[in-house]
Amino acid sequence: MTRTLPMTEPTTGMPDRVTIYEVGPRDGLQNEKSVVPTPVKAEFVRRLLAAGLGTVELTSFVPQRWVPQLGDAEELLDLLGEDGVGQQRPVLVPNERGLDRALEKGVTSVAIFGSATETFAQKNLNRSVAESVEMFAPVVKRSLDAGAWVRAYVSMCFGDPWEGPVPVEQVVDACSRLMDLGCDQLSLGDTIGVGTSGHVLRLLDALDEAGIGMEQVAVHFHDTYGQALANTLTAIRRGVRVVDASTGGLGGCPYARSATGNLATEDLVWALDGLGIEHGADLDALVATSTWMAEQLGRPAPSRVVTALAGD
């Protein structure tokens, strides 16, 4: 039996190219049960880069007591050396203290992590949405002053486990406040994976109407309910050109009894290859990386493509 690659069938309304924003080392490993040794993380990042992923979010400068899985940010950057440098190697910074640590390591690209809902802002940031924007204001200003690129994640953009469906206007408001700080890019997160394609279109339309164009927007879907790829393709068709994904589908959802986390980079790459959309990544190298990482984590990768191809 020979391996059957997808036939490439370009579709009208689709772009020639999209940028994959790889979140496996940060969002993926942050939500894995086991704490991965720093040298394994460095090897993971190097394999992702070697597979052709241009943008890789490396880690989070979060206090170790909050997220023990990512308590080794400095050590990881030391190990990565030149491989961890540049605008295409963002790191998450939760607050000014995190930014200080990141800038000390020479980081030139940061991400902050906001919320579209009050409940999640309280639970994750211990403050209201408005207070969190106040907290982020100096983080963003100092980052920009230092010449860094800034991404703003907005979590719970579709549903919230405590509040239910999130009104589109509320999400647009949270996004606008963060973009008003001067951020370069938004990443719309469906943190619990409940969104569907009509909802995605409504939110993107509303952002566009509010003056936040598609060139400033990235999407970040979780596959908890199997909707991640369909939603991502809907966003691409609507004009989004940066899509978040996690190699192997790493990162269980912390708010659902599910082993499925982020959209798997391999499943996305399969779709993009079939649509003739360039992205720069090599599928075989990604599958080999996920297979290797699954051995380190002691659990199979939830990616459908990895499951189907591993061992080929």
Next chain:
Amino acid sequence: MTRTLPMTEPTTGMPDRVTIYEVGPRDGLQNEKSVVPTPVKAEFVRRLLAAGLGTVELTSFVPQRWVPQLGDAEELLDLLGEDGVGQQRPVLVPNERGLDRALEKGVTSVAIFGSATETFAQKNLNRSVAESVEMFAPVVKRSLDAGAWVRAYVSMCFGDPWEGPVPVEQVVDACSRLMDLGCDQLSLGDTIGVGTSGHVLRLLDALDEAGIGMEQVAVHFHDTYGQALANTLTAIRRGVRVVDASTGGLGGCPYARSATGNLATEDLVWALDGLGIEHGADLDALVATSTWMAEQLGRPAPSRVVTALAGD
């Protein structure tokens, strides 16, 4: 934590309603390793009907030595009684002998199983595509003469594990030959799950140009590479109104090292609910059915939605 249902966001270009053609009891169980006892199958069908699925393909009148999993077609229909009767309870018939058996049991709705590729026709039917159409001709004619409704499955419509990507013209040719026999409906099968949305559109466009309208077409996607839902939504957007799915995602792909089979009915229902598209099925009842069936089969359901919601 409250359960977060998807927000309903109707989208332009989408229909008010689609028909789910449930294939779990036939295509699902046919590809499971274990042979399910007949009373459990009958209970499975009854639960699917109680969950609001209008159309349920019950079984296959295939020789037991070919598919031991479905060797009890007569017994199943006897057990189902009135619940197994009518046009919305199709059964697969591989040949005239199978049709004889089905008609003897009062079946009024049948499906035949053709191939778009020569290799699969040889391996599955032991004859060429042309010879298989000859074999099906009297099956279809006698079915129609008996007043039965006839569906024609066409397998390997996107890729073939031996031949690779399948040219669209070749698929259209196989479909046309089967429809020329007088079949009521085509079901386009991506048997190994390699297709992507651009390819889906190209095939549907080509069928339309060849005079096979969308009202005659159903789609049947496997989730081997994570593309099933995205492809199904693409087909619905293109005008297809009948979509195949398998409750729980039952049915491992026999041609890939993958536990993932058909599009899970629950994942489809989640998407349709979010899009405000009516379908008649109750998600909770489907999830409960899949959870129960997983216990019978001794393996978890591969549906993302079932994984996330089971136990709620």
